[in-house]
Amino acid sequence: MSDRTLDAVIVGAGFAGLCMLHRLRGLGFTARVFEAGSGVGGTWFWNRYPGARCDVESLEYSYQFDDALQQEWEWTERYASQPEILRYLNHVADRYDLRRDITLRTRVASAIFDETSDRWQVRTDDGAEVEARFVVMATGCLSSTNTPSIPGRETFTGAMLHTGNWPHEPVAFAGKRVAVIGTGSSGIQAIPLIAAQASHLYVFQRTANFSVPAQNRPLAAAEQLAVKRDYAALRTRGGQMPFGFDTRSTEVSALQVSDAERRAEYEARWAEGGLPFLGSFADMILDARANATAADFIREKIRGLVRDPATAEKLMPRGVVGCKRLCSDTDYFETFNRANVTLVDIAETPIQAITATGVRTASAEYAVDCIVFATGFDAMTGALTRVDIRGKGGRALRDKWAEGPRTYLGLSSAGFPNFFIITGPGSPSVLSNMVPSIEQHANWIAACLDWMRARGLSRIEAAPDAEDAWVAHVNEVADATLYPSCNSWYLGANIPGKPRVFMPYLGFPAYVQKCDEVVAGGYEGFVVG
Numbered sequence: 001m002s003d004r005t006l007d008a009v010i011v012g013a014g015f016a017g018l019c020m021l022h023r024l025r026g027l028g029f030t031a032r033v034f035e036a037g038s039g040v041g042g043t044w045f046w047n048r049y050p051g052a053r054c055d056v057e058s059l060e061y062s063y064q065f066d067d068a069l070q071q072e073w074e075w076t077e078r079y080a081s082q083p084e085i086l087r088y089l090n091h092v093a094d095r096y097d098l099r100r101d102i103t104l105r106t107r108v109a110s111a112i113f114d115e116t117s118d119r120w121q122v123r124t125d126d127g128a129e130v131e132a133r134f135v136v137m138a139t140g141c142l143s144s145t146n147t148p149s150i151p152g153r154e155t156f157t158g159a160m161l162h163t164g165n166w167p168h169e170p171v172a173f174a175g176k177r178v179a180v181i182g183t184g185s186s187g188i189q190a191i192p193l194i195a196a197q198a199s200h201l202y203v204f205q206r207t208a209n210f211s212v213p214a215q216n217r218p219l220a221a222a223e224q225l226a227v228k229r230d231y232a233a234l235r236t237r238g239g240q241m242p243f244g245f246d247t248r249s250t251e252v253s254a255l256q257v258s259d260a261e262r263r264a265e266y267e268a269r270w271a272e273g274g275l276p277f278l279g280s281f282a283d284m285i286l287d288a289r290a291n292a293t294a295a296d297f298i299r300e301k302i303r304g305l306v307r308d309p310a311t312a313e314k315l316m317p318r319g320v321v322g323c324k325r326l327c328s329d330t331d332y333f334e335t336f337n338r339a340n341v342t343l344v345d346i347a348e349t350p351i352q353a354i355t356a357t358g359v360r361t362a363s364a365e366y367a368v369d370c371i372v373f374a375t376g377f378d379a380m381t382g383a384l385t386r387v388d389i390r391g392k393g394g395r396a397l398r399d400k401w402a403e404g405p406r407t408y409l410g411l412s413s414a415g416f417p418n419f420f421i422i423t424g425p426g427s428p429s430v431l432s433n434m435v436p437s438i439e440q441h442a443n444w445i446a447a448c449l450d451w452m453r454a455r456g457l458s459r460i461e462a463a464p465d466a467e468d469a470w471v472a473h474v475n476e477v478a479d480a481t482l483y484p485s486c487n488s489w490y491l492g493a494n495i496p497g498k499p500r501v502f503m504p505y506l507g508f509p510a511y512v513q514k515c516d517e518v519v520a521g522g523y524e525g526f527v528v529g
């Protein structure tokens with residue numbers, strides 16, 4: 001191996017890149033992380049909008065690779081805010097001395113596989129090149145922002161912001177007229193806080209979303225201590241749940257209990273707060289009739305929370321609870337009771353243009369000083385296809401994936417040897433608590449490299465038939481659920497022209513078991529040499 005050849009290039013320094021670097025270094029591999037941002041943290045570096053916080057409890061939305069780390073870190077809230085999670089990730093970078101192998105402000109532009117040497121030539125946007133035996137894409141499922149190309153956008157004279165690329169200095173909304181476009185998780189978190197400052201807030205809603213109260217609160221010391229006394233128990237419990245965190249999921253069908261029992265369950269989950277609402281009944285996301293009981297319950301809550309019946313009606317989601325990611329909020333629906341907040345239903349009166357001074361819909365023009373795009377991401381594939389990745393025969397990954405992503409286990413794609421993706425399409429990723437999913441992938445990849453080194457192997461690649469079978473299985477699992485029934489970003493439906501393919505894999509425990517079986521079978525489904 002030449003001196004300038006690294007064992008691995010890791011792209012991205014969020015939860016995934018940091019963990020991967022730590023794992024590889026621990027096994028004596030050389031690795032370098034390239035990160036486009038000027039700091040580590042990924043999602044939590046970029047998404048600095050007011051109200052940004054996790055929707056999986058902090059005690060679970062955190063690394064478990066080192067018990068000392070999970071014992072010593074003190075979370076202050078049930079759902080940590082963005083600044084706190086960013087502090088945590090910076091602490092991790094320092095504690096494990098990761099920064100010396102991280103190059104910031106550097107975007108990977110291309111990665112080309114050289115079949116004669118079994119090496120990747122990685123080029124960064126500053127023109128530098130580095131050679132590596134392996135490439136690990138830790139580029140994130142939700143890191144490639146989507147700003148719709150609304151006519152006239154470039155003519156707007158006020159400030160334009162995207163929640164996923166928020167300025168580092170505080171944004172002052174006081175005395176300003178603000179438009180927020182988008183009511184997904186980001187919009188729903190930001191809207192109450194922007195409304196509290198702005199002179200007037202216009203919320204442009206295309207599709208009403210289901211949201212449950214987060215019931216966020218400070219974490220009591222005793223509560224945190226109780227978890228830390230037996231952290232492993234919480235981690236094990238979470239790992240056994242379909243979404244990889246403790247949703248207190250039951251085996252009971254919503255259709256097998258009485259109306260009173262069902263209501264009591266929903267009320268209890270509503271009061272408890274957050275995404276465990278989805279664990280109320282086993283068939284919530286499998287059976288339309290079961291799901292409708294939850295949808296009715298949430299609509300009734302909205303009716304009770306929003307004083308103006310016409311506004312309440314517009315805020316009521318019509319689809320399937322959880323089909324688009326369930327949102328978790330603090331005072332979202334209540335915000336529409338404020339005199340300085342107007343809901344604009346753009347399903348009824350679509351946005352026609354952005355003008356120099358505001359937003360024009362089919363029925364009115366709204367003069368604003370600032371537009372906030374809470375319009376989401378080119379999810380799961382965007383960050384991967386924006387890099388020119390070429391495998392065997394010079395084939396581009398973006399060409400191979402033109403009809404939708406194809407992977408084996410979400411970790412690897414046939415024709416791209418020694419190339420791994422952390423939480424790639426076809427893995428539980430965004431349908432799970434992502435930190436354990438990230439760690440599971442980083443552990444799997446590190447163990448794989450170690451296994452290859454022990455056997456003097458230089459190449460590993462997904463076998464095409466194993467990949468075909470896995471893609472079919474991912475679809476089969478999704479098709480047995482209600483997930484394909486709505487226009488979600490899980491399906492790529494939020495990006496015009498993106499192929500409609502369900503990308504994540506549902507079922508964290510079954511997935512982990514499959515990955516373990518593949519290893520036990522001598523990396524079954526992979527071609528090694």
Ligand code: FAD
Nearest residue numbers: 012014015016036042043054055056107108139140143434
């Ligand atoms: P990211 O954190 O996205 O990091 C990827 C990094 O790669 C980025 O910093 C990016 O700049 C860099 N990068 C990408 N392409 C290149 C390139 N070509 N060259 C160099 N660098 C590149 N998940 C949960 O499970 N629970 C939650 O509560 C939760 N809350 C979320 C809240 C928000 C606002 C968002 C947007 C997402 C949330 N997620 C949540 C999902 C979240 O993305 C993951 O939990 C996790 O942070 C992903 O970590 P990552 O390292 O895989 O990717």
Ligand code: NAP
Nearest residue numbers: 053054055148182183184185186187206207325374375376
């Ligand atoms: P999102 O869920 O994709 O929501 C985007 C919103 O913008 C939707 O309301 C969408 O409407 C709207 N929109 C998109 N294009 C539009 C257009 N051309 N015109 C008008 N409206 C448009 O994005 P997000 O809110 O950033 O969340 C993405 C994911 O990140 C979440 O699902 C979640 O996984 C994660 N996240 C989590 C948290 C958390 O609570 N911890 C917070 C933020 C993000 P339609 O529905 O009609 O497409």
